[in-house]
Amino acid sequence: GAGVSQTPSNKVTEKGKYVELRCDPISGHTALYWYRQSLGQGPEFLIYFQGTGAADDSGLPNDRFFAVRPEGSVSTLKIQRTERGDSAVYLCASSPNPGGYNEQFFGPGTRLTVL
Amino acid sequence: AQSVTQPDIHITVSEGASLELRCNYSYGATPYLFWYVQSPGQGLQLLLKYFSGDTLVQGIKGFEAEFKRSQSSFNLRKPSVHWSDAAEYFCAVGPYNQGGKLIFGQGTELSVKP
Numbered sequence: 001g002a003g004v005s006q007t008p009s010n011k012v013t014e015k016g017k018y019v020e021l022r023c024d025p026i027s028g029h030t031a032l033y034w035y036r037q038s039l040g041q042g043p044e045f046l047i048y049f050q051g052t053g054a055a056d057d058s059g060l061p062n063d064r065f066f067a068v069r070p071e072g073s074v075s076t077l078k079i080q081r082t083e084r085g086d087s088a089v090y091l092c093a094s095s096p097n098p099g100g101y102n103e104q105f106f107g108p109g110t111r112l113t114v115l
Numbered sequence: 116a117q118s119v120t121q122p123d124i125h126i127t128v129s130e131g132a133s134l135e136l137r138c139n140y141s142y143g144a145t146p147y148l149f150w151y152v153q154s155p156g157q158g159l160q161l162l163l164k165y166f167s168g169d170t171l172v173q174g175i176k177g178f179e180a181e182f183k184r185s186q187s188s189f190n191l192r193k194p195s196v197h198w199s200d201a202a203e204y205f206c207a208v209g210p211y212n213q214g215g216k217l218i219f220g221q222g223t224e225l226s227v228k229p
Contacts, residue, residue, distance in 0.1 A: 033217075040221070045218065048215065102215075104161070
């Protein structure tokens with residue numbers, strides 16, 4: 001079946017602009033996670049959704065970052081007033097059950113470049 | 116705070132040789148432990164996981180890992196490396212009762228020479 005998909009695969013923007021990154025999880029997966037992977041680093045947790053609600057947003061670096069999942073499926077990560085330091089690969093993952101440690105299935109990521 | 120350390124940034128092994136990638140974690144209790152592999156242009160793929168029980172766990176692609184509580188380690192091993200194993204390997208810890216989020220190490224890049 002289809003895996004986790006993320007669009008766009010690449011996004012180049014200018015400093016100060018607004019961007020939206022989209023994640024389509026595996027159908028039926030109730031848990032959805034966003035991570036950020038900077039060059040040469042491991043993925044860093046940003047936010048976790050259980051259904052429609054953000055169960056843990058402790059990893060969001062500041063209030064320029066926001067994510068939604070209005071219908072409990074697709075999620076959008078929104079970044080306002082982008083800065084060069086936001087450049088990274090943004091990864092999305094989904095899991096069949098919330099709160100547990102079932103396997104997380106990762107998408108290919110969106111590479112964000114802020115000029 | 117929970118953390119994961121992968122001491123080796125880059126390792127090169129010959130094809131057919133054995134492999135061990137090191138992982139140490141910092142956590143107050145026994146965490147859930149994972150190894151993921153990331154190939155160029157592909158998403159992270161789970162190799163294996165440890166939750167409890169037998170401390171030697173088997174994964175996909177011939178990989179295994181051993182949990183050693185006394186050393187706070189979860190090293191990944193493979194007896195004979197194939198050229199297709201060249202990739203980035205990440206160790207991760209899942210803190211108990213925190214919704215399933217993962218804390219990753221910095222990663223170890225594996226190169227395989229003929």
